[in-house]
């Protein structure tokens with residue numbers, strides 16, 4: 001088992017192992033030191049595959065098991081789903097010594113995490129991510145949220161879990177599109193950190209080295225989040241590819257998934273940074289080549305103006321300025337604050353029409 005210790009406002013382990021879901025009960029007990037009730041929150045895709053394995057392991061350890069299964073998908077990451085989870089906790093008389101177990105991808109983790117963070121001012125949370133994207137990104141760092149009609153992640157808070165348990169076997173059932181979704185964030189981490197992670201995923205397929213790649217990505221994220229848990233400084237580096245990526249997602253009506261949009265946003269940012277003299281031409285070239293290796297595109301068919309309008313509603317844009325994460329070389333990025341108006345030029349330099 002690979003184990004990464006996180007020292008945030010709560011200390012917890014990220015454990016990576018094949019077959020980990022079958023020992024979810026004992027690992028939950030070790031992490032929470034409490035036997036009580038559990039609510040497994042999951043979606044209709046994941047629960048039929050792994051729900052019973054997790055429930056059985058929890059029961060065998062002595063936990064009471066309740067379940068909350070919802071449809072899943074971006075439009076169910078809503079106040080309505082959140083309210084229904086809170087109702088399930090309340091009706092089953094959960095207390096602060098009980099545990100919410102989020103079993104699934106990023107959406108399950110985000111809405112389940114937000115319910116755990118707020119029910120009775122916070123109950124214990126265990127994250128069991130089952131997608132590559134959730135493994136490397138959304139289950140680490142304590143961000144929880146639901147969407148509002150006005151935008152993604154508009155209502156949420158920082159809340160650290162007691163445990164994150166990644167079962168690499170769960171990735172065997174991942175649809176191709178979900179695999180690519182994870183690859184987008186992994187390529188982002190490779191550009192941020194460079195070094196061995198970049199050459200690992202350049203030289204061999206991510207699929208053949210899940211545990212190593214996940215461990216490296218969460219270590220990078222842990223180190224950045226550790227310096228800036230509440231996202232006021234260094235953590236903004238994790239937004240590499242995301243400012244343009246979010247705009248691309250939004251322009252596509254969310255038909256381009258998050259990781260794919262981040263990949264495109266990353267390539268655009270590398271091209272723009274090169275054009276403006278921040279980095280050498282090998283940076284966009286290497287990134288485009290890596291995206292192609294994983295069957296991902298490096299451009300989207302939206303105009304700079306369309307992307308600009310979509311980006312203006314991003315929550316990261318404050319006071320007429322926007323923080324862009326600029327690659328100088330593979331393994332070295334920095335945050336540059338530009339005025340909102342300048343972003344149109346950056347998008348054009350990135351290759352938008």
Ligand code: MG
Pocket residue numbers: 137185242258262
């Ligand atoms: Mg992301």
